Amino acid sequence: MQDEVEPGAPQSTPEATNPNSEQPRRRHVPRRKRWTTIERDLRAQKGPLLAGVDEVGRGPIAGPVVACAVIMPPDIRAIAGVDDSKRLTHQQRVRLAIKIRERAVAFSLGAASVHEIDRINIYQASVLAMKRALGRLGVRPDHVVIDGKVMRTLPIPHTAVVHGDARCFSIACASILAKVTRDLLMTRLAVRYPQYIWDHNAGYTTREHVAGLTSHGITPQP
Numbered sequence: 466m467q468d469e470v471e472p473g474a475p476q477s478t479p480e481a482t483n484p485n486s487e488q489p490r491r492r493h494v495p496r497r498k499r500w501t502t503i504e505r506d507l508r509a510q511k512g513p514l515l516a517g518v519d520e521v522g523r524g525p526i527a528g529p530v531v532a533c534a535v536i537m538p539p540d541i542r543a544i545a546g547v548d549d550s551k552r553l554t555h556q557q558r559v560r561l562a563i564k565i566r567e568r569a570v571a572f573s574l575g576a577a578s579v580h581e582i583d584r585i586n587i588y589q590a591s592v593l594a595m596k597r598a599l600g601r602l603g604v605r606p607d608h609v610v611i612d613g614k615v616m617r618t619l620p621i622p623h624t625a626v627v628h629g630d631a632r633c634f635s636i637a638c639a640s641i642l643a644k645v646t647r648d649l650l651m652t653r654l655a656v657r658y659p660q661y662i663w664d665h666n667a668g669y670t671t672r673e674h675v676a677g678l679t680s681h682g683i684t685p686q687p
Contacts, residue, residue: 515607575598
C-alpha cells in the first residue's frame with residue numbers, strides 16, 4: 466500500500482520566472498506522508514495480508530461492544546479521508562465505510578453483548594468481540610495489528626500500536642466500520658427505547674441519556 470498525502474500538506478513552489486529577479490530559489494518542501502511505515506514494515510516481515518482490528522463501545526454505558534477486522538489490499542493507495550473514526554463526522558464515516566467495504570480483501574464484525582460485558586468485564590468483552598471478528602474473516606491474514614496495547618488474553622499473534630487508529634490505515638478502516646455498525650445498531654435500539662435518545666448519543670453518557678435513566682430507569686441494554 467502506498468502512503469497517501471495528507472490534504473493540505475506542503476507543496477513544492479515553482480521558481481520565479483523573472484530572470485533578473487534576485488530572489489533566492491525557494492527550497493523544495495517534501496510532501497508529508499499521512500500514515501506511518503508500521504504496516505509496510507509488518508508486511509515485509511510477516512506477509513502482505515495484514516488484518517487491522519479495532520473495537521468500539523468501551524466508553525458507552527449502554528449497548529454492546531463491536532469489533533471489526535479488515536484486510537485492505539497491500540498494493541493500492543490509501544482511501545482519501547480515512548482517519549481515526551472519532552475524528553470524523555457521521556456522514557464522513559458512512560461515506561468512507563462504503564468505499565472500505567468495496568475495496569477490502571475481506572472484513573468481518575464481531576460483538577459482545579451487554580450481558581457478556583456485565584459477566585466478564587468490558588476489557589474481556591472487547592477481546593471476545595475481536596476474537597469473533599477475526600474468526601469470521603473469510604481470508605486468513607498473515608498477521609494482525611490492533612489499536613492500543615497488547616491484549617494478553619487474545620490468543621492470536623498480533624502487534625499492538627498505541628493510537629493505531631490514527632497511525633495505521635487498516636486499523637483506521639476497522640475503526641470506521643465498527644463505529645458505523647454500532648451506531649446503526651444503537652439507532653435501531655432507539656426505536657424500542659426512545660426515551661434514551663440512543664440514535665443521537667449511541668449510549669454514551671450525555672445529559673439526555675442520563676435524564677432518560679432518571680425518568681425511566683435501566684433497560685436490558687442497560
